[in-house]
Amino acid sequence: MAITEAATPSVLMTDEGPPVPSRAWLRRLRIAAPAVLIVLIFVACFVLPLVAPIAKPTGGDILNSLQPAFTPGHLLGTDDNGNDILARILYGGRTSLIVALTVNLLGLVIGGGLGALAAQAGGIVDGVIMRLFDVLIAIPSLALIVAVSLSLGPGLRNTILTLAFFSVPAFARISRAEALRLREQPFMVAAKLSGTSTGRILVRHLAPNIGPALMTFAMLGMGIVMVIEGALSFLGLGIRPPAPSWGNMIFQGQLSLSGTPMLVVWPSVMLFLTVVGFNQFGEALRARWSGP
Amino acid sequence: MTALLEVRNVVHEFTVRGVGGLKGGTVHAVSDVSFDLDTGETLGVVGETGSGKSTLARCVVQAPHPKSGSVRFQGTELVGLRGRRLGRARRQMQMVFQDPYGSLNPRWRVTDIVEEPLIGYGDGDAGSRRRRVRDLLDMVGLNPDVYGRRRPRELSGGQCQRVAIARAIALHPALVVCDEPVSSLDVLIQAQVLNLLEQLRTELGLSYLFISHDLALVKQVSDRVAVMHLGQLCEVGPAEALYRSPRHPYTVDLLASVPSLDPNRPPATERAVASGEPPSPMAPPSGCRFRTRCPRAQDLCAAQRPLLRELGPGHLVACHFPEPVEEESGPPTVTGGRARAVA
Amino acid sequence: MSEAVLKVENLRVRFDRGGRRVQAVNGLTYQLRAGRTLAIIGESGSGKTVSSRALMGLLPATATVTGSARLDGVELVGMPEDEMRHHRGADIAMVFQDPTRSLNPTMRVGTQITEAIRAHSPVEPAAAKRRALELLSLVRIADPHRRFHEYPHQLSGGMRQRVMIAIALSSDPKVLIADEATTALDVTTQAQIMELLAELRSRLGTAIILISHDLGLAASYADDVIVMYAGRAVEYAPTRILFAQMRMPYTRALLDAIPRLERASHTRLPVTPGQPPDLIALPPGCTFEPRCARAQPECRDSRPPFVEHEIGHWWACWYPCKDGEPL
Numbered sequence: 001m002a003i004t005e006a007a008t009p010s011v012l013m014t015d016e017g018p019p020v021p022s023r024a025w026l027r028r029l030r031i032a033a034p035a036v037l038i039v040l041i042f043v044a045c046f047v048l049p050l051v052a053p054i055a056k057p058t059g060g061d062i063l064n065s066l067q068p069a070f071t072p073g074h075l076l077g078t079d080d081n082g083n084d085i086l087a088r089i090l091y092g093g094r095t096s097l098i099v100a101l102t103v104n105l106l107g108l109v110i111g112g113g114l115g116a117l118a119a120q121a122g123g124i125v126d127g128v129i130m131r132l133f134d135v136l137i138a139i140p141s142l143a144l145i146v147a148v149s150l151s152l153g154p155g156l157r158n159t160i161l162t163l164a165f166f167s168v169p170a171f172a173r174i175s176r177a178e179a180l181r182l183r184e185q186p187f188m189v190a191a192k193l194s195g196t197s198t199g200r201i202l203v204r205h206l207a208p209n210i211g212p213a214l215m216t217f218a219m220l221g222m223g224i225v226m227v228i229e230g231a232l233s234f235l236g237l238g239i240r241p242p243a244p245s246w247g248n249m250i251f252q253g254q255l256s257l258s259g260t261p262m263l264v265v266w267p268s269v270m271l272f273l274t275v276v277g278f279n280q281f282g283e284a285l286r287a288r289w290s291g292p
Numbered sequence: 293m294t295a296l297l298e299v300r301n302v303v304h305e306f307t308v309r310g311v312g313g314l315k316g317g318t319v320h321a322v323s324d325v326s327f328d329l330d331t332g333e334t335l336g337v338v339g340e341t342g343s344g345k346s347t348l349a350r351c352v353v354q355a356p357h358p359k360s361g362s363v364r365f366q367g368t369e370l371v372g373l374r375g376r377r378l379g380r381a382r383r384q385m386q387m388v389f390q391d392p393y394g395s396l397n398p399r400w401r402v403t404d405i406v407e408e409p410l411i412g413y414g415d416g417d418a419g420s421r422r423r424r425v426r427d428l429l430d431m432v433g434l435n436p437d438v439y440g441r442r443r444p445r446e447l448s449g450g451q452c453q454r455v456a457i458a459r460a461i462a463l464h465p466a467l468v469v470c471d472e473p474v475s476s477l478d479v480l481i482q483a484q485v486l487n488l489l490e491q492l493r494t495e496l497g498l499s500y501l502f503i504s505h506d507l508a509l510v511k512q513v514s515d516r517v518a519v520m521h522l523g524q525l526c527e528v529g530p531a532e533a534l535y536r537s538p539r540h541p542y543t544v545d546l547l548a549s550v551p552s553l554d555p556n557r558p559p560a561t562e563r564a565v566a567s568g569e570p571p572s573p574m575a576p577p578s579g580c581r582f583r584t585r586c587p588r589a590q591d592l593c594a595a596q597r598p599l600l601r602e603l604g605p606g607h608l609v610a611c612h613f614p615e616p617v618e619e620e621s622g623p624p625t626v627t628g629g630r631a632r633a634v635a
Numbered sequence: 636m637s638e639a640v641l642k643v644e645n646l647r648v649r650f651d652r653g654g655r656r657v658q659a660v661n662g663l664t665y666q667l668r669a670g671r672t673l674a675i676i677g678e679s680g681s682g683k684t685v686s687s688r689a690l691m692g693l694l695p696a697t698a699t700v701t702g703s704a705r706l707d708g709v710e711l712v713g714m715p716e717d718e719m720r721h722h723r724g725a726d727i728a729m730v731f732q733d734p735t736r737s738l739n740p741t742m743r744v745g746t747q748i749t750e751a752i753r754a755h756s757p758v759e760p761a762a763a764k765r766r767a768l769e770l771l772s773l774v775r776i777a778d779p780h781r782r783f784h785e786y787p788h789q790l791s792g793g794m795r796q797r798v799m800i801a802i803a804l805s806s807d808p809k810v811l812i813a814d815e816a817t818t819a820l821d822v823t824t825q826a827q828i829m830e831l832l833a834e835l836r837s838r839l840g841t842a843i844i845l846i847s848h849d850l851g852l853a854a855s856y857a858d859d860v861i862v863m864y865a866g867r868a869v870e871y872a873p874t875r876i877l878f879a880q881m882r883m884p885y886t887r888a889l890l891d892a893i894p895r896l897e898r899a900s901h902t903r904l905p906v907t908p909g910q911p912p913d914l915i916a917l918p919p920g921c922t923f924e925p926r927c928a929r930a931q932p933e934c935r936d937s938r939p940p941f942v943e944h945e946i947g948h949w950w951a952c953w954y955p956c957k958d959g960e961p962l
Contacts, residue, residue: 186389187397189355190459193387195379195412208399334900340821341792448910478678478911479848480926483892483904490903505821509894512902531900549826550896551851555874569777569791570821 027288034280041274045093055084057091058242066260079263080256081242089266092244095156097274099245100225102160104218107167112214114168115175116206119183130176133169141166145228149237159238163225174217178210212289219282223275230271246271294367295328296467296499297352302326302361304344304351308574317574321347322358323523326600331466334493334500336514336531338507338546342573344523345503346390349471352501353387354378366466383413386460390472392452396444402429402455403440409462428458431495432488450481454488461492469501474509486513507546511535516606519543522573522581525600529607539603539614542582580612588613640809640842641667641690641727646702646712648682648689657914659685661866662702662941665859667810667842672833674845674857674874676889680911682866683846687812691729692719707809725755728803732815734795738787744798745783748805755806770801775831793824797831804835811835812844817852829856850889854878862886865912865922868941872948880948882955885923921953929954 048054055073060082067078076085118126136144148165152158182188182205191201230247232238239245241252246267253263304322321344329335339345351358354370363370368381386409389395396405403425410421429436432454444452453473460468470489474482490513492498504510510517511531518528519542527540538544568585571577577584583593592612600608648660660682667673677683689700690711704711706726714722731737739747748767752758758766764783771779774797787795796816803811813832817825833856836843845857853860853874860877862870862885870883881887888907909926912918920935921927927934934953941951 186391186395189350189353190387190389190395190456191397191408191412192355193353193382193385194409194459195383196408197412200412205397209397340823450910479889479892480678480907481910483906484908487903487906490901493901506894507822508896508898511896512894512898512900512904515900535896545823547896549823551822551826551849551855553851553854553878553890553893553895555854555878557855569794570824572791 027284030284031281031288034277034284037273037277038281041093041270041277042097045090045097049087049090054090055087057083057087057244060084069262076266077262079253080260083242083244085263085266088244088249089246089270092246092249092267093270093274095239095243095245096226096229096247096271099156099160099163099229099239100222103163103167103225104221106160106164107171107221108214108218110164111168111171112175112210115172115177116179116202116210118172119176119179120202120206126176129172133172136165136169137173141228142231145232146235146237149232149235154237154240156239159229159232162232162237163228166228167221167225170221171214171217174213175210178213179206182206182209212286216282216286219278219285222278223271226271226275294364296331296333296366297329297501298362298364299328299352300326300362300364302348302351302358302363304347304356304358319573320523320576321573322351323576324361325520325523325525327518327525327528329467329499329501332497332499333516334502334514336502336504336510336517337520338504338510338517339520340505340546340570342522342570343520344573345505345520346471348520349387349469349501349503353385353469354382379413383463384466385469386463386465386467387469387471388453388456388460388473390475392449392456392476393444395456396452398444400443401440402434402442402444402447403436405444405455406458406462409459413463415463424462425458428462429455431461431492432458433484434458448481449477450485453477453485457485457488457492461496461498464496465498467499467501469503471503472505473502475504475506489513507550519546522571522576524581524597525608525610526582527607527609527611528600529604529609533604533607537604537615537617539607539609539617540582540611541586541588541615544615545585580610588615638668639666640669640707641844642703642705643667643686643690644703644705646686646689646704647700648685648694649699649701650697651699652697655915658917659698659866659914660689663861663863663868664941665861665868665871667844669809669842670836670840671858672836672843672845672856674847674853674860675863676847676850676853676860677863678848678889678911680865680914681863683863684814686863687729687814687844687846691723691727691812692716693723693729721755724751724803724808725806726808727810727812728806728808729812729814730796730799730803730816732818734792734799734819735787737799738795740787742786743783744785744787744790748783748798748802751802751805766805767801770805771798773804773835774798774801775827776801791824792820793827796820796824796828800828800831800835804839804841807839808841810842810844812846814846815848816845818847818849825852832856850886850893862889865917866914867922867951868949869923869952870948870950871941876948880945880958882944882948882950883952884927884929884954884956887956888926888928921951929956 060078062082064078064082065080067074069075069077071077074084074086079085079088114129118129145162145166149158149162152162188205191205226247229238229245230250233245233248234251239248241248249267250264257264302322302325306319306321308316308319325348327335337345337348350356352363354363357371361371365381365385370378370381373381406425406428407421410416410424415421426436429440434451434454439447439451447455474485477485493500502510502513514531516529517531517534519526519540521542527534527538527543534543535547538547571581571584578594579597580593583589590613598610598612600610603609603614644664646660646663650657650659663686665673675683685694688694690704692711692714694700700712702712706722745764745767748770749760749763752763752766768779768783771782776782776794776797782790790798817828820828832843835841845852847853857874859873861868862883864885870877870886881890891905892907907926912922918924918935920938924930924934931954939951939953941949943949
């Protein structure tokens with residue numbers, strides 16, 4: 001019954017012509033800038049080693065260790081095993097990014113799907129699914145991750161599976177909350193009255209409206225997953241050295257921090273840039289999708 | 293002859309979660325409501341917050357199905373149907389909602405929104421659908437070239453309602469359920485949308501089930517009016533009869549509470565008759581649910597729930613002690629509601 | 636005739652948002668006397684709410700307020716926030732539309748009232764509680780002792796609004812602003828709340844500003860009425876005079892658009908086409924001209940001034956309605 005005050009429109013609502021957006025360039029910049037950063041990072045890690053003369057990340061000569069930066073053939077120098085740091089950064093980036101992407105994708109699809117299903121089905125199905133996830137969320141994450149990782153063992157595939165244990169319930173919660181909220185909206189009822197099939201409702205009504213929240217969460221999740229992956233490596237689980245990942249490079253490098261800080265600084269900088277890039281991108285997307 | 297819509301003994305309740313997720317209580321939203329709606333008729337349902345009128349509207353369209361009772365539309369019983377069979381039986385029943393923005397998918401464009409029922413019921417190919425969408429937008433006063441590509445957030449409330457109406461009439465419905473269609477709109481825009489609804493009614497031969505809390509509005513658009521209170525029908529009858537000789541004390545109170553547009557008349561409060569706070573739908577009084585606020589209540593009212601009885605032609609009242617008919621009833625005064633002396 | 640307790644002169648409110656300038660209120664002038672009720676009627680975007688929030692100092696930082704608003708001689712426009720806090724609630728108080736959102740759901744009702752009391756005067760908790768119970772009785776809440784300890788969700792909408800009124804009256808303000816205070820309530824509850832306000836007004840001598848879109852409310856409960864459109868006052872008169880001799884086509888349009896009990900079913904309403912103008916791009920002439928049934932060419936070119944054309948009756952129109960003439 002309340003009369004909603006007309007919000008000052010940010011688009012001109014005249015009766016002729018299309019709406020004129022205000023400050024669109026600023027909005028585009030906020031999305032474009034982090035996007036460009038992310039693309040650059042991806043290109044660096046995945047494409048550069050294919051086209052540029054980058055050394056191998058492993059199998060270095062111990063006699064070659066701890067070369068400083070700008071040594072010929074080693075732009076950033078070498079680490080304590082004689083491996084080229086730049087190569088380790090780039091190849092390590094591949095691993096970290098693959099892990100983070102896959103884990104979040106699994107969470108988005110499986111968790112998001114299960115959450116929406118739980119909300120739609122209601123009743124026992126909802127109860128069972130959510131109690132299961134409640135249990136997983138309730139156990140302290142690190143303990144859970146360690147436990148799962150120990151049973152699965154180290155390595156790329158198992159690291160991804162382990163971390164998925166963490167992300168799927170989180171996505172499911174968000175998806176379910178959003179789906180429940182949307183279920184009550186009149187346009188969902190209108191869709192049913194329009195004869196739209198359940199499948200089409202899920203794909204064209206529910207998904208586009210839940211999508212933004214899940215995508216934003218996924219963006220934030222990128223950074224979280226990369227850091228946790230590092231923690232796993234530190235514990236001897238996760239990605240086993242000598243295979244590089246930013247996480248395990250940071251944790252390994254910590255051991256000799258005072259002597260050779262650059263071993264930690266480079267992967268940290270890359271991790272930082274990536275996390276900031278994804279966070280900003282997610283934030284800009286959220287603003288774009290929810291605002292005028 | 294069967295009525296277009298026959299509603300019998302519809303009951304609907306909600307369980308409310310209390311503290312800690314345990315069952316807190318039951319909201320008796322709709323308790324044994326029955327009425328008919330004939331082809332070409334506009335039946336107005338008026339009630340205050342908690343009266344259950346919106347829930348009743350949702351139960352009529354089977355979203356959700358009522359807990360019990362029967363809803364026959366065009367001769368077919370809807371309550372037991374599911375899936376495609378329900379879709380087929382319900383095809384000519386559409387709804388316009390209160391929240392103009394909430395009833396449209398915020399991510400879709402206007403043309404997609406209006407096209408949805410045409411796709412849902414498989415009406416023709418893409419080309420003929422697009423043409424029909426243009427016609428529909430024209431019918432509701434929206435230029436398809438200007439508004440077709442817009443999204444709901446680029447429209448005003450009134451424009452959104454027009455889009456919702458265009459979608460509702462896309463399949464040539466027989467019945468349109470309007471749940472507070474203009475309550476969220478500014479006064480001048482309200483008049484525009486109401487006129488549009490009236491125009492479409494005559495052009496397309498529509499029947500309306502018109503839900504509102506505004507008694508004057510309901511009376512203005514309806515042939516017959518049903519007054520609801522706390523899940524039950526108090527009075528049903530021709531709009532004029534209800535207005536000239538309201539028989540249920542709650543109807544009298546509602547009429548008296550409508551602010552008058554004549555500054556020279558005493559304000560509504562001196563004419564209102566009910567007292568006290570409205571009871572909660574979670575704990576409705578026994579017997580007649582209005583008895584706690586009724587100046588005419590007796591013991592019988594608590595013991596026995598009054599049923600609708602016909603007291604005049606087409607005029608049904610659910611009250612053990614209805615208001616007496618006014619002896620003298622000249623033309624009503626130019627402005628505002630009627631003062632009623634309580635016998 | 637009592638002295639004016641609130642004198643508003645040429646009040647202007649401008650919002651600067653994202654590089655765009657919106658003139659939400661454009662030169663509002665009125666006077667409010669003690670014990671009188673002024674209704675400010677308008678639709679969305681008319682500036683009615685913004686103008687009263689300006690008086691209370693409740694506008695966001697993007698707003699610039701100019702002009703004058705003197706409450707018992709004290710200038711409110713431009714008052715710094717810490718000074719405003721003394722006046723807000725104590726001299727000028729507001730009741731909002733949605734009591735559900737104005738009351739803290741996690742605090743007991745009684746505590747919210749005592750908190751308001753103690754914000755403006757240093758009283759003992761016991762004295763504050765006594766006053767709170769007095770106030771609850773004043774606003775006709777049955778069983779005040781029980782309600783004192785309850786939470787907002789345990790009260791009905793009407794009761795919550797009464798609590799809001801109690802809080803607003805706790806420090807005996809000179810002016811009470813009811814901003815769409817009954818819009819979200821049922822019509823029967825609305826009638827009760829309006830009666831309460833009328834009674835309080837005569838008992839306490841508070842001046843009341845009723846902000847609403849409902850002309851009917853003004854007719855029944857206000858002594859004077861201002862009609863606002865697109866940030867400006869377009870008509871101002873004592874209620875009886877306004878309804879007897881409505882001059883502004885906009886006011887007439889508002890009146891005609893209100894549903895009436897005595898209209899026959901299926902009557903087509905007289906309709907005003909179009910929408911309220913975009914405040915960012917106001918036309919040079921009369922702001923209502925695009926929608927006005929009486930518009931003439933000169934209405935588009937020059938804006939009619941807001942002038943006292945008849946005693947006590949102000950309006951801004953080149954071709955006002957005459958007595959008995961249809962729109």
